[in-house]
Amino acid sequence: MLDIVTMGEVMVQFNACTNGPLRHVVYFEKHAAGAEANFAIGMSRLGFKAGFITRVSNDEFGRYILNSLRSEGLDVSRVKIDPETRNGIYFIQRNYPIPGRSSVIYYRKGSAASKMSVNDVDPDYIKQAKLFHLTGITPALSKSCREACLKALEIASQSDIQISIDTNIRLSLWSREEAKETLIPMLRKANIVLIEPQDAEILFGKTEPKEVADEILSMGAETVAVKLGVEGAVAYTRSEEARKPAYKVPVVDVIGAGDAFAAGFISSLMLGKPLENALEIGNAAGALVVTVRGDFENMPSWEDLKKFLAAQRRETVRLR
Numbered sequence: 123m124l125d126i127v128t129m130g131e132v133m134v135q136f137n138a139c140t141n142g143p144l145r146h147v148v149y150f151e152k153h154a155a156g157a158e159a160n161f162a163i164g165m166s167r168l169g170f171k172a173g174f175i176t177r178v179s180n181d182e183f184g185r186y187i188l189n190s191l192r193s194e195g196l197d198v199s200r201v202k203i204d205p206e207t208r209n210g211i212y213f214i215q216r217n218y219p220i221p222g223r224s225s226v227i228y229y230r231k232g233s234a235a236s237k238m239s240v241n242d243v244d245p246d247y248i249k250q251a252k253l254f255h256l257t258g259i260t261p262a263l264s265k266s267c268r269e270a271c272l273k274a275l276e277i278a279s280q281s282d283i284q285i286s287i288d289t290n291i292r293l294s295l296w297s298r299e300e301a302k303e304t305l306i307p308m309l310r311k312a313n314i315v316l317i318e319p320q321d322a323e324i325l326f327g328k329t330e331p332k333e334v335a336d337e338i339l340s341m342g343a344e345t346v347a348v349k350l351g352v353e354g355a356v357a358y359t360r361s362e363e364a365r366k367p368a369y370k371v372p373v374v375d376v377i378g379a380g381d382a383f384a385a386g387f388i389s390s391l392m393l394g395k396p397l398e399n400a401l402e403i404g405n406a407a408g409a410l411v412v413t414v415r416g417d418f419e420n421m422p423s424w425e426d427l428k429k430f431l432a433a434q435r436r437e438t439v440r441l442r
């Protein structure tokens with residue numbers, strides 16, 4: 123029995139150990155990463171049984187990814203090993219050209235995961251779960267991935283399984299028009315939507331959180347969270363609104379923060395916690411992840427969150 127199922131590409135990440143242009147970087151740290159895997163690992167650390175659908179290559183990188191997912195307690199029975207393709211990899215360039223920002227450089231075209239198709243989506247596998255999670259990255263990988271995502275969403279919505287979508291638009295994978303054309307119909311099936319203002323601008327031509335949320339709620343979603351980066355996050359249902367600031371932490375690597383937020387927020391909703399508390403947990407998970415290199419290494423357990431939040435409260439009292 124699974125609590126959640128998600129599908130996506132897991133890549134080998136080569137994270138520059140030093141700042142500046144990649145041509146001058148000598149050392150890289152190897153990590154496994156991918157938005158949906160980061161989310162699934164976050165959920166697993168918070169006690170949810172997570173199933174993962176993907177394809178990996180039949181080589182050392184594929185085995186590394188598989189080991190990483192398995193060692194985090196994910197169900198990997200639907201991870202196919204593709205003998206004909208390579209695994210996607212990517213590099214992280216840090217603090218260049220914009221200080222404080224990282225950029226992501228992909229080598230993933232034609233990757234094993236991009237070959238996923240409707241045949242990778244087993245209806246009985248999805249029907250075991252309480253929630254199916256998707257991000258805007260998987261449908262952007264290829265036409266066959268897009269069809270697989272549509273099939274999975276159809277199965278989930280017909281079986282009354284909750285659907286969460288994190289829009290995660292990556293413009294290096296597809297155009298604004300393709301993203302809009304594909305994601306809007308998908309969002310109509312979602313119960314929970316997570317979005318950032320820059321994605322909302324592409325999808326709806328709006329960035330003001332309340333206006334964005336109203337648009338998505340009118341499409342049928344029950345809960346919308348707008349992620350505002352260093353400003354925290356704001357969430358809406360039809361009858362409620364809550365806002366929580368971000369926590370101030372030493373930032374090492376911002377990549378993965380949104381996926382950590384998603385795991386903290388969605389796990390809290392699944393446990394019936396109030397909206398404000400779900401935002402607090404999401405923000406705390408996001409804050410913890412950015413303090414280390416790699417996307418999921420610092421995904422918190424409930425125990426970690428308790429300690430972190432208690433320390434934040436002590437700090438607030440001390441500063442008063």
Ligand code: KDG
Binds near residue numbers: 158259377
């Ligand atoms: O959310 C973090 C991801 O963006 C990163 O791990 C890389 O999955 C990735 C992607 O496709 O951009």
